[in-house]
Amino acid sequence: MEQIISEGNAKIYGELKQVVTRDMVVFYNPVMRVNRDATILVLSAIDNVDMKIADPLAGTGVRSLRMLNELDEKKVKKIFVNDKKYKFEEYFKKNIELNKFEDNKKEKLVVENFDANIFLLKNKIFDYIDIDPFGTPNTFLDAATQTIKNKGILAVTATDTSALCGSYPTACKRKYYATPLRNELMHEFGLRILVRKVQLIGAQHDKALTPIFSYAKDHYMKIFFICFTGKTKVDEILAQHIEFIVEDKKYGPIWSGLLWDEILVGKMLKLLENEDFAKNIHNDTKKLVAIINNECKIKTPFFFDMHELSRKKKTGNTPNFEKMIERLKSKGFLASRTHFSVTGIKTNADEKTFEQCFEEEMK
Ligand SMILES: C[S@@+](CC[C@H](N)C(=O)[O-])C[C@H]1O[C@@H](n2cnc3c(N)ncnc32)[C@H](O)[C@@H]1O
The missing domain is CATH 3.40.50.150 (Vaccinia Virus protein VP39)
Structure with a gap:
């Protein structure tokens, strides 16, 4: 109608x-x-x-x-x-x-x-x-x-x-x-x-x-x-x-x-x-712009998926996302949530470093 x-x-x-x-x-x-x-x-x-x-x-x-x-x-x-x-x-x-x-x-x-x-x-x-x-x-x-x-x-x-x-x-x-x-x-x-x-x-x-x-x-x-x-x-x-x-x-x-x-x-x-x-x-829309405002500062394409990594490492769960982001930042990398996936973290750290941070957070 x-x-x-x-x-x-x-x-x-x-x-x-x-x-x-x-x-x-x-x-x-x-x-x-x-x-x-x-x-x-x-x-x-x-x-x-x-x-x-x-x-x-x-x-x-x-x-x-x-x-x-x-x-x-x-x-x-x-x-x-x-x-x-x-x-x-x-x-x-x-x-x-x-x-x-x-x-x-x-x-x-x-x-x-x-x-x-x-x-x-x-x-x-x-x-x-x-x-x-x-x-x-x-x-x-x-x-x-x-x-x-x-x-x-x-x-x-x-x-x-x-x-x-x-x-x-x-x-x-x-x-x-x-x-x-x-x-x-x-x-x-x-x-x-x-x-x-x-x-x-x-x-x-x-x-x-x-x-x-x-x-x-x-x-x-x-x-x-x-x-x-x-x-x-x-x-x-x-x-x-x-x-x-x-x-x-x-x-x-x-x-x-x-x-x-x-x-x-x-x-x-x-x-x-x-x-x-x-x-x-x-x-x-406001939330979308806020998250993109963080991820757009990281120029590397793509992101790491925390659930995928947890599956690969058979950890059963993932570290806290915000703590993981803080850990990457404390090592001098850029890191942010991504609007593309609720389980993703965007960073300029390489795969090895990301996995290390993941393991440190799981301890
Ligand atoms: C997804 S809707 C557009 C929605 C609109 N832009 C909005 O923001 O609400 C697609 C529209 O394109 C029109 N349309 C489809 N093919 C077309 C064509 N070849 N030329 C002009 N209009 C067309 C349809 O009638 C329809 O209204």
């Missing part, structure tokens, strides 16, 4: 269902609140202003309404809101009225009802594009990487984590040109496969795409890239794609570089200290 739903500082007409399906009259998934909060946080923390923004797969358009309402006025020049759903324009205009925007805000919205690729290519160039599809983003990557501006931000969501995280390795190979891992590192590995795929499509258009904020959560992964145009920068990106060989089997290739811009994450955390700003951001 259609009702008025509030999210952040915006209201929409939509349905709140126990089980969210693609054939809903308009698609609204409350679980993706964190995904939309992340858009608000990243765009508030970057320096870019006067942005021409694209929301090509808008669903209810709640992300666009929130951008208009929650981003500083000087950030937004225009927001192009699009969905191919039947009568999307008519539906979204009701949402605009519901939010009672002043005319100067309303004028910033452009509503369209095209296939997302046509929408992107006909509007030519954007400072921010948010690709938020059902399943894989592949269908939209070519148009998105063509139309993202130099120094613009491209955000890509994927919900086909079963392929990226190794439940369906053949599908991963076909869709992402990579072999996934199926173990405790699968979420980070899958995210890095996705980063590389987006970068490969960007490379075709001389666009170098560097992750500035990435995460894997619930049933999806999301990456924000900053785009720089130029062949040399693209070559630098491609040089960071690597494969792993484990017991004679190849895994990847993956992006081996950084997943976060540490300064940007620090600014996102700082923004959350502002009560007025933070009231629109869900607690889950």
Whole structure:
């Protein structure tokens, strides 16, 4: 049943269902609140202003309404809101009225009802594009990487984590040109496969795409890239794609570089200290940013899994996680929890040192 739903500082007409399906009259998934909060946080923390923004797969358009309402006025020049759903324009205009925007805000919205690729290519160039599809983003990557501006931000969501995280390795190979891992590192590995795929499509258009904020959560992964145009920068990106060989089997290739811009994450955390700003951001998002603010300082990819180590050492239990982190730090290493796994510890210590600390803590 259609009702008025509030999210952040915006209201929409939509349905709140126990089980969210693609054939809903308009698609609204409350679980993706964190995904939309992340858009608000990243765009508030970057320096870019006067942005021409694209929301090509808008669903209810709640992300666009929130951008208009929650981003500083000087950030937004225009927001192009699009969905191919039947009568999307008519539906979204009701949402605009519901939010009672002043005319100067309303004028910033452009509503369209095209296939997302046509929408992107006909509007030519954007400072921010948010690709938020059902399943894989592949269908939209070519148009998105063509139309993202130099120094613009491209955000890509994927919900086909079963392929990226190794439940369906053949599908991963076909869709992402990579072999996934199926173990405790699968979420980070899958995210890095996705980063590389987006970068490969960007490379075709001389666009170098560097992750500035990435995460894997619930049933999806999301990456924000900053785009720089130029062949040399693209070559630098491609040089960071690597494969792993484990017991004679190849895994990847993956992006081996950084997943976060540490300064940007620090600014996102700082923004959350502002009560007025933070009231629109869900607690889950705040927790995610806080943990990423710690792990992003450690530049080594991947993490150690405490449960896996306990199994290997047949200890039956694990040391206290916080004490383990303190022990690593006391030896001069960086160490932190990781958002990728509740049983993981990220550190720049090597495997031998990590195992030594584990044993010392178990005594
Ligand atoms: C996951 S939902 C988007 C959710 C929305 N971004 C949000 O934050 O709530 C995907 C949307 O893409 C739309 N869609 C799917 N394929 C499309 C295409 N080729 N062109 C335009 N819209 C499309 C669907 O109608 C659906 O509303």
